[in-house]
Amino acid sequence: MTKVFNYITDAFVELKTNVTWPTSGEVQKYTIIVAIFSILLSLATWGVDTVFEKALSVFFNWLKG
Template identity: 65%
Template structure:
């Protein structure tokens, strides 16, 4: 148990002293960029899914007829 506590203590010390954190403005800017690209990627994935769903439905209706 002491090893786990020691590991966590050293990890927090490492984060406080050796990590260079970005400025708050940069964090906000990058968060907005990630959110925008996530929405765009989700819309693109939805569009491709809808396209293939309709294409397959049309194909199977063509075969069935």
């Protein structure tokens, strides 16, 4: 049990002393960038899905026809 406690203690010490934490402004800036790219990627995925849906619909209607 002491090994687990020592591991957790060492992890917190590592986080306090060796990790460079971003400022609040950096976090906000990066959050906005990630949100914008997420929206763009979802729109691109929706667009490709729509194109493939229409292409497959045309293809299967052509096969029936």
